[in-house]
Amino acid sequence: MEAQALVIALVGVLGIGAQWLAWRTGWPAIVLMLAAGFLAGPVLGIFDPELTFGPMMEPMVAIGVALILFEGGLSLDFRELRHAGDGVWRLATIGVALGWLFGSLAGNYIAGLSWPVAVLFGGILIVTGPTVVIPLLRQSSIQSRPASILKWEAIVNDPTGALCAVIAYEYFRKLGEVPDATLFAVVPPLIIAAVIAGLIGYAAAVVIAWAFPRGLIPEYLKVPVLLVVVIGVFVLSNLIEHEAGLVAVTVMGVALANMNVSSLRSIHPFKQNIAVLLVSGIFILLSASLNYSDMAFFNWRFAAFLLALLFIVRPATVLISLLGSSVPWNERLLLAWIAPRGIVLVAISGLFAIRLTELGYEGGNVLIGLSFAVVVVTIVAHGFSIDLVARLLKVKGNTRPGLLIVGSTPFSIDLAEKMQALKTPVMIVDASWQRLAAARRKGLPFYHGEILNEATEHNLDLSPYHVLVAATDNEAYNALVCNEFAYEIGRDSVYQLGDAGDDENRHAIPLSIRGRALFESGFGVAEVTDLSKQGWVLRKTKLSEEFTFENALEKLPPDTHYLLLLREEGRMRFFTHAARPEPRAGDTIVSFSPPHTKTPEEKAAKRESKSGGNPQPAQ
Known part of the structure; x- marks a missing residue:
């Protein structure tokens, strides 16, 4: 117990310390958090989160991700779509399909992954994630429209990418049982499960929006009740289908944000603080969990895959998706470059790597190391270049306070x-x-x-x-x-x-x-x-x-x-x-x-x- 308490304290110190250092230096906070966790874990061996928390590690990270997505959903207001809606809808529909296709092709032909592993990983690569995008936007000064598009894409595509991975996994699992199984045997039930999860999230938002203004919940219990409801919605939806909980909490957050519940204004500071603590803690835990065996599979093909992800997959996805849209070309080029990956990518990859290996598919065990490589490369590349690229493309906001x-x-x-x-x-x-x-x-x-x-x-x-x-x-x-x-x-x-x-x-x-x-x-x-x-x-x-x-x-x-x-x-x-x-x-x-x-x-x-x-x- 003392060891666990000590690790929790160290994670807090490292995470918040990295955030403070980022504030003082102007460096991307996510880069410093990754570095701090990597140093504390595999490099110096100060602690091993998986050894410390054991089977509790996965549910802790999952619930943390759910709360982060809910908090991100609370920041999405439909009125922002008046200026950014065209780009958001295209990236959330056409962009998802193209990103999945191009990511799968790159995974198979460049990284050398087997088709089942490449298709599943291509679905996961759709996610960008609020845990990395929002800190980047907070530290940089980008004009409001491209910033809104990046924020919406990150929050909406997180559960979408998770569902794409579930669809791929369930299809290949079904193939193992029934060799002539088709997508029609897999996709409709998963879509129905996602819709049910979304309705559960929306219903929870309606109940909260009805109860809070009527004084049915005392002020001091509003935040605890909200957190418990979010966790309950997440767990209940996951019982229906794996990762459907991410859909539910995202829908719940977006619905609450657009119901004009004045009572929620008083809890905004607290939920923002919770999000900062969770982002810091989860990044430290996941980067400290990495071990050298996960990186032993890394080779020149994986390096070429990372370059293709940066310079081919993402640019092609965005530029094709936004053809004919109202988004100016300089903003399209910024969106085509900025796509850092974060917590959800690593968490989902770790989960499905084990499942694919159990199904006997070759290459499933390399997903953990490869997903960490994607996170590190995209965070470093985009985190250190976003200001320069925004300035060159003339989408930089005013930098003077x-x-x-x-x-x-x-x-x-x-x-x-x-x-x-x-x-x-x-x-x-x-x-x-x-x-x-x-x-x-x-x-x-x-x-x-x-x-x-x-x-x-x-x-x-x-x-x-x-x-x-x-x-x-x-x-x-x-x-x-x-x-x-x-x-x-x-x-x-x-x-x-x-x-x-x-x-x-x-x-x-x-x-x-x-x-x-x-x-x-x-x-x-x-x-x-x-x-x-x-x-x-x-x-x-x-x-x-x-x-x-x-x-x-x-x-x-x-x-x-x-x-x-x-x-x-x-x-x-x-x-x-x-x-x-x-x-x-x-x-x-x-x-x-x-x-x-x-x-x-x-x-x-x-x-x-x-x-x-x-x-x-x-x-």
């Missing part, structure tokens, strides 16, 4: 103007068309709508905006916005104008639900409004080795309050009641200060330098 401003006021308009001039992506959001008039006149990007409305998440792409500033004229509303978006953007990246009033009332709104207060003084809305009426404005001042922060202090008016530092790479660091960032050369300071009254000496200096050769440091 953006600023989302809630509330159209003179202060927020001034802030948006200054940040846009500094090449920071900005967006002003307000529910009042009248208040947005100033933003429209100045040509600033704006969104007319209620930021707290769930539809806003689908109508407005929030991915470019890494920082939020709530600056409406309602302090409580600002706090509500910050609290709502703290889980998505990060508690340290949501800011608001501080509470106005004396010290007794300054923290009437609990700090736990507020954003960080802007300015060291914690200016309130009323204070900023009054100062703006008195002529106070935002100024930007560029620092350099010659013009330091001390020089800026001398040039700016004495009562100046500093709002933020903009680093050269675009990162924003705000001056707040709790933090004062350290200015350095290359930074741009944005400050809030009174009208600049020139001294007689400054006026004389200006008259002497009418040529304009000495630009003012503050604007």
Whole structure:
């Protein structure tokens, strides 16, 4: 028991440690997780998951994959299909058939696998998987349409690939019993089983969507009930047919995502945390389970097969599937390259490798090592190249962190103007068309709508905006916005104008639900409004080795309050009641200060330098 507990702890440390290292370095997290598990398992021999967990290993991984697919399904909204639907439907239908065909041909003619093994493996190769695609999309900045297509394809094709493998296995098993068996004897029952599994998942989603809003489940039990229902649906559907549970949980997640169940918003942070933990843990366990005997079969034909998979099978599948579609060619080429494989491929390959060997088919035992090789090669190739390929094909989104401003006021308009001039992506959001008039006149990007409305998440792409500033004229509303978006953007990246009033009332709104207060003084809305009426404005001042922060202090008016530092790479660091960032050369300071009254000496200096050769440091 102590050994198992120690392995669980090590898996957690390695998985989350790899995720943190990926965040710090910008490297693909899945590459680091694979490396960590491989080092801990076959290389250093620190632990062997199969030896530690024994027969529990397979159901643990299976349930983990089911929860990941359900969580992925919850992120799929049908409204995304307005822009990406053409590509998604083609890849989920034509692409599946072509991918299975080309993968099988490559497996037989290039890798040298027997036809039964090649056909089964070709079906498994259809999967790309949210466990690898979504982390890649999170770390890269790809435009919304190709990102949506990749996400939908990954989640929808996971259960599809599993079903293709089941169809192939059942057909070849039937052939062993009845030599003249046909596909018609195998496929219809499996399709019926998949439909029943999908109906079970949909029925579970309907029950959840009915029970949660009516208060039949207390708030503290919603997450446990949801997790238990997902696991129950998965296990029940698998009793009907192997791997049908993946269909059921995917349908359940997609159905719930499109039933507008407001109660689910409160559990989003938790289910995202569960997904991160499961992805990390399963990747570590599977890569640590690899042993050298699995790789002993690797030869030049397998290497040629991997190259064909990267440069022939996937590109041919995507480009043929999308012929005549509305997807632009540069996006098609990106989709033709990006197809990393992950957990489901390894898990299903391991399961069917044993079954094929038991049926007496030659080559079944090589599937485990070959599937790991596919995972490693595709993750490394696509993980390290996605940014470069996206940039070359001009489908890269804006890489500079953006600023989302809630509330159209003179202060927020001034802030948006200054940040846009500094090449920071900005967006002003307000529910009042009248208040947005100033933003429209100045040509600033704006969104007319209620930021707290769930539809806003689908109508407005929030991915470019890494920082939020709530600056409406309602302090409580600002706090509500910050609290709502703290889980998505990060508690340290949501800011608001501080509470106005004396010290007794300054923290009437609990700090736990507020954003960080802007300015060291914690200016309130009323204070900023009054100062703006008195002529106070935002100024930007560029620092350099010659013009330091001390020089800026001398040039700016004495009562100046500093709002933020903009680093050269675009990162924003705000001056707040709790933090004062350290200015350095290359930074741009944005400050809030009174009208600049020139001294007689400054006026004389200006008259002497009418040529304009000495630009003012503050604007």
